[in-house]
Amino acid sequence: MAKVKSNGDDHWLARPENIRLVWWLFIAVLVATVLSDLAVEHKPKFGIDGTFGFAAWFGLLSCVALVAFAKALGAILKRPDTFYDG
Amino acid sequence: MADFLIPPGLALIAAGLLVPMVQGRARSVLLLAAPLLTLWLIWQVPDGVVLSFEFMGYVIAPVEGDALSRLFATIFAIMAFGGGLFSLNRDNPTELSAAFVYAGSAISVAFAGDLITVFVFWEIMAVGSTIVVWCGGGEARRAGLRYAAIHLLGGVLLMAGIAGEIGATGSTEFRAMQPDSIARWLILAGFLINAGAPPLSAWLPDAYPEASWSGMVFLGAFTTKTAVYVLLRGFPGTELLIYVGLYMVFYGIVYAILENDIRRLLAYAIVSQAGFMVSGIGIGSEIALNGAAAHAFVSIIYMAVLVMSAGSVLYMTGKRKCTELGGLFRTMPLTCVCAIVGALSISSFPLTAGFVAKSMIPQGAADENLMIVWILLAAASAGVLFHAGIKFPWFVFFQKDSGLRPDDPPWNMKAAMVLFAFFCIALGVYPELLYALLSSPVDYVPYTGAHVVFQLQLLLFSGLAFFLMLGWLKSTMTITLDFDWFYRGLGRALQREFQIKGSAAWAAFADRTYRAVVRFLETVYRHHGPQGVLARTWPTGSMAFWITLLLGAYLIAYYL
Structure with missing residues (x-):
């Protein structure tokens, strides 16, 4: 449980230039997965799932919708975490 | 295998009860060996009813094997092993003992061939898991009480449903159903409460996180998945x-x-x-x-x-x-x-x-x-x-x-x-x-x-x-x-809402009551106190006068 003050960019993963590199790698992988839609044979069941890069845009939009909904709900139902104490 | 010996769930429950009696290395060996032995026993259970007896006119089948039972029992035993390994350095025999009894009961539910066995081990699971929550200490005491309350409610629904089902069909057998009678709806509701279904889902995030660092490992595995198992089997x-x-x-x-x-x-x-x-x-x-x-x-x-x-x-x-x-x-x-x-x-x-x-x-x-x-x-x-x-x-x-x-x-x-x-x-x-x-x-x-x-x-x-x-x-x-x-929160919110009016009303009520009591005491004192009419010393003559009067009245009444 040693509590040592961080001495700046101690770890290679914490350095800004490496974080930037990870981002570029991530974007490259994203592009690659969308493009690989062209390479595999799809058997769309409902029509909508046959659109190009369906899972990509659907996943992204689902998450945006979920977070938006969660934020709206949170605006009503969030309380300080000491709400039930005392 | 015909010469079937020990129900696997009971073996693990027995091991759980042994945990507080052994210490040090022996306890570590017990925590690791018991789930493995249970796993072996699970794989000795063949298809069909292995063990059954009659109890108060009902057929009880504590061990009935098939692939689904073995699948769930297997993962429960593996989980008991993993939890035991993770908790080796947890110096709380109560928690470990309760956790193994809880795991063994989950395995027993997985092998239960009749509804009565399901119910019995369902309730032992509730008790075992509540003790595991309680061992978290601090806030876990209150969270565990809320947890127990919800599971007792689920248990009551389940028991009412099972009683109704057995009354209607005359059979204790646990088989696939459709929710087409009140009894079956009650069984379904009892199962769903343990699965974390709405509207009572909150028991789970309320209680589990308050358990100890080791307790939650056990809690996360058994209750909800046993509920999934009985839903798979029943509905x-x-x-x-x-x-x-x-x-x-x-x-x-x-x-x-x-x-x-x-x-x-x-x-x-x-x-x-x-x-x-x-x-x-x-x-x-x-x-x-x-x-x-x-x-x-x-x-x-x-x-x-x-x-x-x-x-x-x-x-x-x-x-x-x-x-x-x-x-x-x-x-x-x-x-x-x-x-x-x-x-x-x-x-x-x-x-x-x-x-x-x-x-x-x-x-x-x-x-x-x-x-x-x-x-x-x-x-x-x-x-x-x-x-x-x-x-x-x-x-x-x-x-x-x-x-x-x-x-x-x-x-x-x-x-x-x-x-x-x-x-x-x-x-x-x-x-x-x-x-x-x-x-x-x-x-x-x-x-x-x-x-x-x-x-x-x-x-x-x-x-x-x-x-x-x-x-x-x-x-x-x-x-x-x-x-x-x-x-x-509702009770407390109501209390806050009505505190001011409520306390004014209470004060008025208390004041009125006090004054009424004081008035009553004053009346009593007036009549019976040192100066009261009834406390005076009466002369003998006046008593003789009153007695004469009474006798005279009696004589007149007698002749009338």
Whole structure:
């Protein structure tokens, strides 16, 4: 449980230039997965799932919708975490 | 095998009761050997009723084997082993003893051939798990009481339902039903409460996180998955379960997105995972039921990894809030890697256990042409990655540098995490190992190009969404109100609301009562006190006068 003050960019993963590199790698992988839609044979069941890069845009939009909904709900139902104490 | 000897669940329960009686190395041996022995016993149980007897005119079949029973009993025993290993350095024999009794009861439910046996071990599970919660100390005392109250309610519903069912059919046999009578609805309600279904889901994130760092590892595995097992056995293809399951999935995701406490976040993830299984049971086709069973099996494994890693962080730092943690990857690399494996697995990344199991449920929805259900399940898969797959490891191990520099936990905790992380990968790479255990033959190929690409796109772009919206996701020191407000907050809110008027009314009432009492006492004093009429000394003559008068009146009355 040693509590040592961080001495700046101690770890290679914490350095800004490496974080930037990870981002570029991530974007490259994203592009690659969308493009690989062209390479595999799809058997769309409902029509909508046959659109190009369906899972990509659907996943992204689902998450945006979920977070938006969660934020709206949170605006009503969030309380300080000491709400039930005392 | 004809010469069947010991019911596996009872063996583990007996071992649990032995735990407090042994110490040191002997206890460690017991904690590791008992689940393995139980596992061996489980695999000696053949198909069909093995043990049955008559009790008060009812046929009781405590051990009835088939593939589904063995599947659930197997994972329960493996989990008891993993939990035992993780808890070797937990110096609390009460908790470990209760945890093993709880696990043994879960195995007994999995082998129960009749409803009475189901009920008996259902209740022992409730008792065992409540004790495990209580062993967390502090706030766990009150949380455990609330937990017990909800489970006793579930037990009452279940018992009423079972009594009605036996009364109506005359048979104690536990078989597939449809909710077409009040008794069966009650049974279904009792089962669903334990699964974490609405509206009472809040018992789970309320109680589990308050258990100790080791206790939650056991809690996360048995109650909800036993409920999934009895739903699979009792109510396959009940359409209502599709919607109940979907509600649970999205409830878990949305509340987890808002949650700050990592252990409560994982508790919500348990509800949302159970939701996938419940909706699979509702779809009811062979592939969906297989998917629900397989998903229960693997979700125990990866939830164990996640809960163990959160437990390790709690054990080493004493902290469990996103706002207090961060940057732990530097000094807890092994815990971090295991958590990531568990996180990938819960998100169903290819080559992990989640991928080969969970995707059978949406496949079942697609085969049945349930388009809306399929779309919602796909959105939910994205949401799972979002809240459990990324949020948990990101806020604990990366995010900001919290300045904390804890080491990885002791060897046994590391060993348990690595073992279960290994299972996650092994089942993802060799799904045949899992498929061979399922009750119906699996005609499903997880690794097709289209499926892998679909899943990678879905998950990676959800990941992108997470990092794009990181600013929105900043954890706050808050909780989110839930149904439990009705039994935790309503009374207090009413009290606050009526406090002023109530206290004025009480004061007036007390004042009036006081004055009435004083008046009464004054009257008594006036008549009986030293100066009172009735307390005076009366002369003898006046008594003689009154007696004469009375006798005279009597004589007149007599002659009249």
